Amino acid sequence: MKSPDQPEKKQQPPMRRSARWFRKNDLPGFIHRSTLAADGWTREDLIERPIVGILDTWSDLNPCNLNLRALAQKVREGVLEAGGIPFEIPLMSISENLVKPSAFPFRNLLAMDAEESIRGYPLDAVVLMGGCDKTQPGLLMGAASANVPAIVLNSGPGTPRSSTGGPLATANGVWRFVDQLRAGCLSIQAFENFERQTMGTPGHCSEMGTASTMSTLSEALGMALPGSSLVPSSDGRRSQIAKAVGRRSVAMAQGGPAPSDILDARAFDNAITLLCAVGGSTNAIIHLLALAGRVGVPLTLDRFDEIARRVPLIANVQPAGDHLTERLMNAGGVPALLHVLRPLLHLDARTVDGRTIGQIADEAQVFDAEVIRPLDTPVKPGASIVVVKGNLAPDGAVIKSCAASPKLFQHRGRAVVFDDVQTLADTIDDPALDVDAHSVLILRNIGPVGAAMPEWGMLPLPRRLMEQGVTDMLRISDGRMSGTAYGTSVLHVSPEAAVGGPLSLVRTGDMIELDVSERRLELLVSDEVLAQRRCEAPPQAPSPHVRGYRHLYGREVEQAHQGCDFGFLRGANADVLPEGLFDGWVGGW
Template identity: 55%
Template structure:
């Protein structure tokens, strides 16, 4: 297989001269450029993103692997998306990062790429970009951070923060103790320590077959994390010569396998929109209904917060994704191709038995099937999602009167108002928080419980929104309602006091209001579309799809024509008549 980079460097003409000279300016010799596969290192390192702050060292490890295999590593930066500091939400920029990666791969002289990502949106963004470009790629994630210790207990970064925040609001935790928690909460680099979105996407990358087996859960500070990065560099050189390419790996079987793992780990609901977007980029038919059907037959096997009690590094020490795949083998397509060129099931029979405190057997699971459910009804014609494994059993079938908030600002101003007409049976509704209305579909879906009810001992309520929720969060939260209220979805018709019915076993979300009245209310409720005068915000608002289609852009259809990484004839030759 001829190397793609040869189109830049092999010619005895003016373009070849200029391209070779451009790299020689960095001190590279003839030997470095003579027929070697050129391997990109797509690095989302940033001092603004603690999940990815250790990627300089990771990139050096990848570089070692590439050099050992006889390739030439060339590192380039991408935008880096951080959950905590980016406002209004990192999700607003996931598609921007995907475009950044895609066009860098398409336009530069690269034969394969190693993708370095860790924080929630950086993993799907890198994969989306690489899939659209369809350049041979291997995913390397950053690993979980060292767990914090507070009051003698190891913390999950978000999961435990939400609990302590509720204790503070209920008057059960002092301001001094909360300040101490802040000092302890994040003791080092790496992504969240529980089964939040970052951990979920790392595990799903391995299940999809785009990451090296056993690499997903290695802690950020563990030397094996860097050894895995080195191995990815070695593999990338082989990929440059013979593939496979992302779209050969990301088949329908791969997505069904990933959906199975998502259900078994009690993973983040955010993974739903990312898998849908990635499948769309791959040209693979895969929908919310597929996710619901897979979840309905897959039990919870992994005992990690927020659906369990352990942390993600415990999952690694218990055997990680390979051990889980071994347990799930009857539910998987083990012939699915992976980035190694071998099937997913190869070697699973020799994988050591897992620690049963963390990874259960398929016939003795930690939880039942249906941990992730897709709801439909007159409130969510195109679907909504609930993480049933993190919801209260008593609330999975519930009827209650709506208490409606028109925006996150409205929510912040009124949620703790003593005069708010709310009871423990109320259904809290937040609208105008979807892909367009947010904008960017922020993680506002874990609506806080009113302080007055917290003080009375209420720990969970039914909450409904067109927003997302942090993967580290928990509670009976219906999310991703589609279509969203800002573009005239039925959530815009809900009024205070309306009766709402949630039936998770029946997969139903229903507003007990006549259909004609719903349409009248929507007609009287003008769309709540935030101003976007120019630039990225306007492009995003104009072209973003709804949650049931992964919140990707409408123009990102997969190219089914010729090789999208090939360059048009004559583009790199013939300048000034050639030499």
């Protein structure tokens, strides 16, 4: 028993992860320390100070992430101010608008890049620097699997210019301008002028597209500092946030929390709640499913629909509303949204800030009730996201109902089927195409296996119908839709056509029925006929990708209702070889 006058022993903080590289006085320790002497760090620095990895997806080819190089320098300053050592690590940068065939498959590649970079290097904490659509979820997925303390810093929304005499030149506006051009309502000169007005500054899309959605959800998940997600890329406050993130990362390096302490079922419920409240991108559904799979949270599409039924659309932002994200930030940003949503949230969920979601929400305030509405005065009635199932989508499909036409929520129409996007492009404006305003446009073979799931789900309307004043039609695909797009599109049909899903059995002329209120999507063809068609179906064509990452992707990717991750990366650090097994081995010498 301890003597009353015996001094209390101070509890030693847990040994930092980097100590396994730098604290031993042996050959590996010597090599690890001397390797970094060229960077200007002394033996004492490496032994005594926490090390923060700045995972940066900057690229000249990615304007959404173009300002990350400058922000990384501010993160460095914050890390140094707090007594840490910063190391910047460049990772794959995925430009949504440029990389072919689609940015989507490379989310998983970036996630692997991030996970192995974190796991392989002596990092006590990491800052996840992304902006463009797939960089943010890819970084989150990799960090979740590595489970080293991590904090998100996004590039921030860009600031669009104003078109002369027209609307703001935003990504959402592009869809409308293209439709007007195809319908003959817009001159080439007007379109060219609009093009010159877009992309005013670096930064991601300034409406609630996928990038802004994932940024806001990072706060709701607890992985970003409160109020950080919607500050524009050109605003000086973004540099201040970057320094604050750097300082916070040092504290996390010495005491956590790790992603596994934050990303539990409560965090995902909160993120889905915010997704519905802002009318966010349907792409976020796939990303949240994949992220949940990485940490062992059993999230399903049914949970999205269950939460969506009780969450009103309260953020009046494009494409579901009127304003851009900068006005949402000025109205109080994500903390103010959480303040309004308090009755619907898990308030005890943890965050990287050190406070709970409830504490952040309690301290927030709404400054513009036109942009952030009360729960009982939504922007639009009904759920903003709907999950439908039926014999055409046994594992589910999704609709961004807040960007769709309510008149099509109960609809029966004749299918017009396109087997690939080239056929669609070649025939959609053909005057001989047998299509009318009640038809259901179907594009298949664009799912994760079929075509790496591009954003082709907002099928173009036939020009002949647009000239007649048709502005929307029911569209169905196993692909995705841009978060900035609009229209009544049933997306992510699962299982996809390329793996033999029911979508592969539809024929032009079949009747399709959608009933949003009943969450039902049906192909009105008998089971006997479908069975016969399946027997007559030609064998699936072999994948054209016989090497490299695309071969791996086509072989291993899961279906949309599972998040399109690789099955071998699922689970909370399952089957990961213990790092300590190779502590004593040194390569290169």
